[in-house]
Amino acid sequence: MKISIFDVAKRAGVSVVTVSRVLNDSPTVRENNRQKVRQAIKELDYRPNSAARSLARGKTGVIGLTLTTLQDSLFDGIVKCVNDALKEHGYFLALSIGPDTSDSDWGEGSNFLYQEDRVDGIIVLSPLKEENDVLELKRKKIPFVLVDNQLEDMSASVVNVDNYMGGLEATRHLLSLGHTKIAHIAGPELYRSARERKRGYIDAMAEAGHPPFLLVDSDFDIRSGFDIAKSWLAEGDRPTAVFAADDFIALGVIEAFRDAGLHVPRDLSVIGYDDQAFSSAIHPRLTTVRQPSEGMAQEAVKLLLKIVNGTQKRNASVKLEPKLIVRESTASPDGRTLEIDR
């Protein structure tokens, strides 16, 4: 037989109310009784039934997180930090991994997290079709916060990173090294992050008095970067530096140049974005822009919990700063800023 709070109460010689109080760390329990209850719990190896607690309390104690892929250092980092932050506050993390493709059949039916009220709130990570999500969540009155959302004007609580600033800083870094022939390989227009990074590139160039040297669209992956860089090698006036919209593209570019017998950063400076796990491990170690996944996670959790507890009324919006990480893949056009051990 499964043991319940009654068994504990009987064993400890108190009422279930008292047991409940020590379970919830209520201060109004005589120390003596508290000890007896603790003892009984241990002896019986008792664990409170979470369903009963949830039902009685009107809260589930679980927060949902929806995302499309785990194959990304940024998401991975956020999930981990959210997990930790939640644990600290006594919450559980339930994951819902949606399909990667944005045009899937999933669009219609709602996320399974929304179907039963299993969660007290939801963190929506990088939503591609956020209008739907937001609408449904609002209709169902499920507290939520959007992280890294793609639409500019969502009336919802959001936490974002300043991708425009990231693009600006990345490009400025290249400029400060003396480059002027700076290309940008942009991510898909679909992503707000891609749009803003591109804007940062354009503005940084303008700031320095240059028109964009070369601007090309791409997917966020290694092969695209490789192919684009390959095409440059055939041409005459190729860039001396490139700001890639993410680290995967950057890696592809590096491989293409190396494949042609050229050298990074001597023949091309490369800067990526996101600081993926591999970026500090490859050769040359990649200069990149890191997003503060820990901060994003903490802000998201903090915000959501406030909303859940009713402390936060109106939509709040948090914007965090990215950070330039200078490593080995960028140097001055003549390759002389190289300070690496190779």
Added chain:
Amino acid sequence: MKISIFDVAKRAGVSVVTVSRVLNDSPTVRENNRQKVRQAIKELDYRPNSAARSLARGKTGVIGLTLTTLQDSLFDGIVKCVNDALKEHGYFLALSIGPDTSDSDWGEGSNFLYQEDRVDGIIVLSPLKEENDVLELKRKKIPFVLVDNQLEDMSASVVNVDNYMGGLEATRHLLSLGHTKIAHIAGPELYRSARERKRGYIDAMAEAGHPPFLLVDSDFDIRSGFDIAKSWLAEGDRPTAVFAADDFIALGVIEAFRDAGLHVPRDLSVIGYDDQAFSSAIHPRLTTVRQPSEGMAQEAVKLLLKIVNGTQKRNASVKLEPKLIVRESTASPDGRTLEIDR
């Protein structure tokens, strides 16, 4: 006010029992009533309270999955597939991400998933300190299955991949290309997978009448592979092929050779393990051994659900086969088996 099953019942003009029946797809409901209930549910935007259901049913409908990192294509793939498989069976996935380090303070206190009985069962992925886990889970009578476990003799339900076979096949592939100077960069002894892959290498070499040409221990990461390969370059009699215990090591090796102006696979054939996401995207595309993450996930879920439902009594054990994926990083010693478009 939160709407409950009573509101639906009233609206539909039936009893809550009938509503409950249509909620649970009971066949014993007159079609007419079923429609009325469905209608009421939709009009009220009613969602059953999962806590109440769990309490009444004695099951939570959630399965826990514990792991240490998401930064791995294999784990990522498994989590995704588990998620899907669970969804199909009407279960939720709760994640518990433990610390990466095996010697952490975490060892003592139990996993937070175990503390309240929130889950009907648990999938333990690549447990490093599995004795503890297994003992605690058994004591608490929580159904569980071990996936990719590290100890040979666990009396528990497990699903594993045949890493010995993987090592054998990887090495045989290299042998069949004509190599004899085949090195193996092994993973940490701590991992059963590492031990078995190494054993596969040794046996495959013996099978072909060769002693192991070169055997070196490593961590599962890019830098280690890089450093090890670098050290070879200084020596005289270096291998013409290497079987790396995982793709990260393999990537490091490739980079080291390329960094020295050498070419893969012309100067060195490289085969990795795991088929990480990047492995098919880098240049040269990496020959590797893929683990059947989908199969592992499905078997694990199938097994666990059987245990949960009491269908499965004794410990069961499933062993799956890995698959050799031949791509561009391996060729014959003279580099002539090259059939790639570069």
Added chain:
DNA sequence: CTGAAAGCGCTTACAG
């Protein structure tokens, strides 16, 4: 500081 009682929102036998 402690406990009796009601209630959280479902499901499950049991009758009919």
Added chain:
DNA sequence: CTGAAAGCGCTTACAG
């Protein structure tokens, strides 16, 4: 095929 009643295991006012 349908419903009244009991029960799942807690927590929360309310008294004392």
